Amino acid sequence: xxxxSHQRLNARYDALVDSAPDVILNVDAGGFxxxxxxxxxxxxxxxxxxxxxxxxDQLFExxxxxxxxxxxxxxxxxxVHATEVQVRLKNGDV
Numbered sequence: 180x181x182x183x184s185h186q187r188l189n190a191r192y193d194a195l196v197d198s199a200p201d202v203i204l205n206v207d208a209g210g211f212x213x214x215x216x217x218x219x220x221x222x223x224x225x226x227x228x229x230x231x232x233x234x235x236d237q238l239f240e241x242x243x244x245x246x247x248x249x250x251x252x253x254x255x256x257x258x259v260h261a262t263e264v265q266v267r268l269k270n271g272d273v
Contacts, residue, residue: 206235210245224269240265 196203196216202223205214215230223230223238236245244265 204230204235206249210234210236210249223266229269238266240267 196214199216200218202219203214203216204212204219207213212230212233212235215227217227219225219230220227225233239245239248
């Protein structure tokens with residue numbers, strides 16, 4: 180029964196990530212993308228298969244952008260105000 184509940188929670192999480200209008204990236208401690216969603220694919224121009232395993236900092240053109248984003252979601256740091264960043268698309272456009 181617990182396994183079924185866990186499966187349902189995973190299915191809900193997957194549905195939420197897939198349907199979110201905003202970019203969702205789950206990045207591991209090493210900075211590698213582990214989960215992505217269709218909005219991220221549209222934003223960056225990479226299919227999910229190419230985003231997975233990619234270093235997150237490779238997606239941002241603005242110097243220090245990934246460090247600022249990472250700090251803003253870290254439990255050890257106070258919230259950081261929103262910062263506009265430029266992203267680097269697959270086709271090389273910024």
